[in-house]
Amino acid sequence: MDLADIDASAWAELETAAAAPxxxxxxxxxxxxxxEARPQARMVVLRAAGRATRCLEFHTDTRSRKWLELSANPHVAVLGFCPQARLQLRLQGTVERHGPGSERAETAWASLPGRTRMTYAGGPPGDERAFEAMDELPEPHDEAEGKARFGVLSFRARTLDWFELRQQDNRRALFRYDETGAFSHGRWVYP
Incomplete structure (x- = not known):
């Protein structure tokens, strides 16, 4: 496989992941x-991926710390590992925030199932919460409350660090993209 094929394959994996739970x-x-300039990592669900633009999409509660952190510093890293493929993808780039009422958030919200929408209707992320008894259902929330707190994070990759674990001779390649997402450079590096 040459570098262009590896780059295309990595983005195909991400596009598949966005549609396959x-x-x-x-x-x-x-x-x-x-x-305080401390790194903060958290798991997020990949909701969309675009090979042509080198973009990924995630959803979040606009009351979360990450939403505030990204308003001050939009530079992020995204790290994924697929044990079946024995493949690690590490991307660096920037995030653009799309808040409640924006066209991007409205479109994403409309595609969410009701159970996912209710995720955004509870208390602010990180606030203390008393757990209900296991036999009791929590009080229902108004779905509109969730919509008012729903945001979309659009990530645009500038680099991709591709790493494949193998029985012998692990492989690693670095890729760069321009501001439009077009492939600009790739090279093999030692793992």
Whole structure:
């Protein structure tokens, strides 16, 4: 496989993961930096991926710390590992936030199932919560509350660090993309 094929294959894996809940790349780490310059990593669900633009999409509660962190510093890393493919993808780039009421958030919200929408209707992420008794259902929330707190994170990759674990001779390649997402450079590096 040449570098162009590897790059295309990596993005095909991400596109598949966005549509397949069982994919190894469906849940990835989104790593930002907080106000004290400390790295912050958390698992997020990959909702969309675009090979042509080198973009990934994630959903979040706009009351979350990551939403605030990304308003101050949009530079992030995304890290995923698929055990079946024995493949690690590490991407670096920037995030653009799309808040409640934006066209991007409205479109994404409309495609969410009701159970997912209710995720955004509870208390703010990180706030203390008393768990209900196992036999009791929590009080229902108004779905409109969730919509008012729903945001979309659009990530555009500038680099991809591709790493394949093998029985022998692990392989690693680095890729760069321009501001439009076009492939600009790739090279093999030692693992």
């Amino acid at each position: 069982q994919s190894g790349f469906r849940h990835v780490n989104l790593c930002s930096v907080d106000a």
